[in-house]
Amino acid sequence: MKNTIQKAVIYVGTAREKQAGNNTIQKQLSEVRKYAQGNGYMIVKEYIENGFSDATLKRPVLLKLLEDAKKKEFTKVIVRDYDRLSRQLPDFLLIESELKKNGVSILPITEDNQIAMDFKDLFAPHYDANKSNLKKPGITNKKVLKLNK
Secondary structure, three states: OOOEEEEEEEEEOOOOOOOOHHOOHHHHHHHHHHHHHHHOEEEEEEEEEEOOOOOOOOHHHHHHHHHHHHOOEEEEEEEEHHHOOOHHHHHHHHHHHHHHHHHOOOEEEOOHHHHHHHHHHHHHHHHHHHHHOOOOOOOHHHHHHHOOO
């Protein structure tokens, strides 16, 4: 069986340009690069979002990532923590849905985040079934992602 190298991109970000602690851009990049190298991923691009809050989808680098996913040049978006993409479940599900449409999945590298992704998958069907009853930021953000085509 031929061992195929998966093409991936890295997405890192902080809301503040000078973030302290574990979420500095350089620390995130270092950890994700090390993970990718150790697990056989070929990194084709790094997306670095600096100084934009994850409370909105109006982030230039995130929007570029979603646009690039349509080119189908990678299959994974590797992140240190899934909340680098969004801390809001409705927004996260929109991002994940846009990526999945293009054959791309999200890979958080920390064990806690992989457990959280499993829990997210448990709640996503409930969210989908009831989203018409919810008032959520994602309604506005669909327009940002141009999902209303």
